[in-house]
Amino acid sequence: MVLPANIFRAYDIRGVYGKDLTPDVVAVIGGALSNFEHGDYCVCHDTRFSSPVLARALASGLAGAGSDVVDSGAGPIGMAIYASKHLNYHVAYITASHLPPEWNGIKLFRPGGEPICLGDIERIRSIAERGVSWASVGSSGTLRVREVLPEYFDFLHSIGKHSGGLRVLVDCGNGATSMVVPKLLRDLGYQVFTVNCDVDPRFPVRGSEPTLENTMYMSSLVREFKADLGVSFDGDGDRVIFFDETGSPLTPEQAAIVMLHSLGKAEVAVNVECSSIVDRAVAEMGGRVVRVPVGRIFMILDAVKSGAELGVESSGHFVTYRGVNLDDGIVSLLFMLEAVEKLGGPLSKYRVPMPPVKKVKLEVPDEEKFRIVDALKSKYTAEYDRVTTIDGVRVDVDRGWFLVRASNTEPVIRITIEAENAEELANLERKVLRDISELLKRKNK
Structure with a gap:
């Protein structure tokens, strides 16, 4: 097919319901x-209109x-991650996360919480297009109901701390966390x-994606x-924005540092786009930062592998x-x-100020973007001491840092720059743009 x-x-697998999905x-x-990974599967879903139908179709295909x-x-x-990590199921979760209502998709996990992604998604596609080996009569899998949500709720209750x-x-956000969070927090003694x-x-009200713009209320x-x-969730509950008592939103890095104040010395996984305020906070507490590529998958895989106490993704x-x-x-x-x-006092007291940050999106032809980033890797590795090349090239300097990455989906190079002040920010931006411009000119000669 x-x-x-x-x-x-x-x-993951993702598309518009009724059109491609x-x-x-x-x-x-x-x-x-x-066919790809035979085993015991748990199929569950978020609260979108199309999710129950797609979940039944997926379960039928698995059993068939x-x-x-x-x-x-x-x-x-x-709940899906709990079923994978704590109940040892292969899990297929129907969701489109933060995308609009007409979208849907599938996120996949192995027992233990490891996501099925990257090359494995392509292998599943290849099997589907080559032709599925369906079970013979009498050897199909079983299909039954198991209510995991109450077990997940009890798990959350067991790790949550009772509040004063x-x-x-x-x-x-009218999403799936509505089924759990208000009751859970009230049961734990919070005023909700x-x-x-x-x-x-x-x-x-605001769509399924919690952004700074649509959560201003x-x-x-x-x-x-x-x-x-305050806290705002996305449609399926894997993304979250926190607000302090003044109503100011915390960046993911600022939120992570608050958690670190309670955690103390720790190994922390952060993506290459995260602010250096995390590095400083972790160093002050005697911990260690591990940089990972941009994308939640890489943070999860690193946590599974290394046992990092905390991971933070810039999204x-x-x-x-x-x-x-x-x-x-x-x-x-x-x-x-x-x-x-644990900290006591207002949350804003522990909010570390964010340095000035600028993001630049340059349109660069697909055939050129990776060449340019590779050339910058060589150039900056020779020029600077602190260079990270696991995802594009990140350079840390005394008063800031910059990151240059080629988009995997668009003819675009993305640049992120952070500095102690606006003047240093402008200096770094000029340097990076000049270097990219020179590389483009060389190609055109």
């Missing part, structure tokens, strides 16, 4: 997944190719105020309810420490609340 090539991404396509993907399947219904992505009455404003905590697959609501902490994903769970915004919230309780 020829499948739409665009739905197979590096980290249909029940028949998903059933074939389920069969291919079973011989795998035993439990259907665990709707819940946040943390901290006030929390929760914005679930809610906004957008009714499940609504249309995501009518949280600033005034945090102050209105005199909340000690708002966290890997929480102690091996409790992976890339689960609800667990991240529990540990943030624990840190705030």
